[in-house]
Amino acid sequence: EIVLTQSPGTLSLSPGERATLSCRASQSVSATYLAWYQQKPGQAPRLLIYGASNRATGIPDRFSGSGAGTDFTLTISRLEPEDFAMYYCQQYGSLPAFTFGQGTKVEIK
């Protein structure tokens, strides 16, 4: 089973700043099979990025994804107030489990 490790655990930033979130896999993941989700308290997760770099429907272009192999990055170019939330990466290329990372919390500094 592929283990995904996200860093940092918490990112304290101000609105307007750039956020860089990391997701490292225990073994190589095809970029085709890496996704990022956003989750706010009391809500279901929302798909942001799939295939490592493709924005899902309706996702603003301040969100971007990159990476390959075992290292992937989610970047939020300029944080808006509504972007302060939890973020999870997920690999969906290797069963028996399409594992999630443990999450990064982006909080207001």
Next chain:
Amino acid sequence: EVQLVQSGAEVKEPGESLKISCKTSGYTFNTYWIAWVRQKPGRGLEWMGIVHPGDSDTKYSPSFEGHVTFSVDRSISAAFLQWSSLEASDTATYFCAKLRAMGRIAAAPLDNWGQGTLVTVSS
């Protein structure tokens, strides 16, 4: 509009059985895998597995196999998650979600989610 609407919160005692539902609409139910994801209070997301509504094929995460059962009812476009004997450690919010790719492709992200069902197991 694609919608996944889950059944309401449940409070159960250890050893009891439970079946929660995920009612879908706005797309061809039989064509897309449905996933189940667990989130314990204050914790991250855990992949439980997937079920294909077309033929009820299932793929369970080893962490959950044998403890939960996935099923579907094609006549009402609904998926179900059930336990025969709950444990206190099953206390969590459970999400259903639709995989993005059509057909038998399981390698796909989760593009539409239910609102979650909180299951509390306590004596």
